[in-house]
Amino acid sequence: MPLAKLALEDGTIYCGESFGAVGEVTGEVVFNTSMTGYQEILTDPSYRGQIITMTYPEIGNYGINDEDVEHSVPALSGFLVRQLSRIHSNYRSNTDLDSYLKKHNVIGLSGLDTRALVKHIRDAGAMRGVLSTEDLDDASLVAKAKAAPSLVGRDIVQEVMCKATTTWDERLDAWTETQIGSAVDSGNGAHVVCMDFGMKWNIPRHFASRGYRVTIVPGNTSAADIMKLNPDGVFLSNGPGDPEPLDYAIKTIAELLGKTPIFGICLGHQLLSLACGAKTFKLKFGHRGANQPVQDLTTKKVEITTQNHGFAVDADSMPDDLEITHLNLNDNTVAGVRHKKHPAFSVQYHPEAAAGPHDSHYLFERFQDLLSAAATS
Numbered sequence: 540m541p542l543a544k545l546a547l548e549d550g551t552i553y554c555g556e557s558f559g560a561v562g563e564v565t566g567e568v569v570f571n572t573s574m575t576g577y578q579e580i581l582t583d584p585s586y587r588g589q590i591i592t593m594t595y596p597e598i599g600n601y602g603i604n605d606e607d608v609e610h611s612v613p614a615l616s617g618f619l620v621r622q623l624s625r626i627h628s629n630y631r632s633n634t635d636l637d638s639y640l641k642k643h644n645v646i647g648l649s650g651l652d653t654r655a656l657v658k659h660i661r662d663a664g665a666m667r668g669v670l671s672t673e674d675l676d677d678a679s680l681v682a683k684a685k686a687a688p689s690l691v692g693r694d695i696v697q698e699v700m701c702k703a704t705t706t707w708d709e710r711l712d713a714w715t716e717t718q719i720g721s722a723v724d725s726g727n728g729a730h731v732v733c734m735d736f737g738m739k740w741n742i743p744r745h746f747a748s749r750g751y752r753v754t755i756v757p758g759n760t761s762a763a764d765i766m767k768l769n770p771d772g773v774f775l776s777n778g779p780g781d782p783e784p785l786d787y788a789i790k791t792i793a794e795l796l797g798k799t800p801i802f803g804i805c806l807g808h809q810l811l812s813l814a815c816g817a818k819t820f821k822l823k824f825g826h827r828g829a830n831q832p833v834q835d836l837t838t839k840k841v842e843i844t845t846q847n848h849g850f851a852v853d854a855d856s857m858p859d860d861l862e863i864t865h866l867n868l869n870d871n872t873v874a875g876v877r878h879k880k881h882p883a884f885s886v887q888y889h890p891e892a893a894a895g896p897h898d899s900h901y902l903f904e905r906f907q908d909l910l911s912a913a914a915t916s
């Protein structure tokens with residue numbers, strides 16, 4: 540296999556073999572600790588602008604299938620693995636990782652010491668990097684990494700959100716529907732409007748399986764246009780990059796507060812918090828994986844969650860109207876908030892769990908409770 544290199548802005552170089560597409564990309568280099576779920580990670584639009592390394596050492600062994608996608612195309616910049624599995628075996632798979640990345644023009648690098656890279660990022664923090672199969676000159680690559688744009692202060696949501704209003708009716712797979720049990724179809728056709736900032740598809744699948752009518756609108760839709768759709772509730776999606784520059788979305792959410800129940804996930808949580816007057820900050824290397832412990836402060840229960848974020852809501856900036864409802868137990872950062880006066884809440888993690896544990900499905904039931912309360916008030 541041809542050589543490829545990853546260079547970080549601090550001058551560190553990692554060599555390996557190229558797979559997937561050839562070429563050169565820059566991005567923020569971050570790691571994900573999930574042992575499975577590489578297909579969901581590849582297609583999660585929240586990874587726009589990032590080069591992902593998996594901590595699990597062998598990737599690709601179950602191939603790629605048509606069902607486990609979180610979007611139509613991968614959004615990330617590059618993909619790094621210790622070992623690319625030479626065979627893949629799964630009854631649902633219809634292609635292999637190498638061919639899939641070639642088809643979608645994503646550059647892969649295998650054979651590098653991913654453990655050394657992850658330990659370095661944990662010590663030094665997430666950094667800009669360049670991944671190349673074309674330029675193998677260390678000094679030139681480091682100069683390119685240093686010149687790469689940072690995620691901070693940039694609006695990259697516009698690159699991944701839908702461009703027009705659509706409806707959604709695809710449901711969860713039959714087995715996952717058995718997991719959510721009596722919640723299946725309990726929404727009785729209530730209308731949920733999703734503000735799309737780069738939404739993972741398992742979220743509208745949950746809404747469809749729970750019996751909602753789902754409309755998806757671009758993340759820059761105004762509050763007036765959203766209210767014209769007569770929503771019974773509004774959902775704020777996940778999405779890539781820094782939440783602070785998204786002033787249009789923050790303004791819309793501030794206007795929607797109190798008019799309709801609101802539920803936010805990840806970027807949606809950060810935007811709801813900003814709309815209420817909180818601040819966000821960049822974490823040193825972020826939380827990405829399927830085993831992040833979170834405590835629900837209302838029930839005291841600990842749930843194991845799927846996460847993918849590099850920014851977080853600052854606990855010290857919490858306005859009077861917001862209450863912290865969930866904490867990340869690894870570092871005590873804010874993992875969920877609730878509005879004290881209006882029906883609105885959000886979590887920093889991913890209850891739709893694709894891939895990951897199903898502990899947090901109950902949050903969709905909490906949203907249903909807000910919709911039911913609003914319908915009877």
Ligand SMILES: NC(=O)CC[C@H](N)C(=O)O
Nearest residue numbers: 777778780805806849850
């Ligand atoms: N998954 C997400 O929505 C990520 C939110 C935001 N882009 C962050 O990195 O913190």
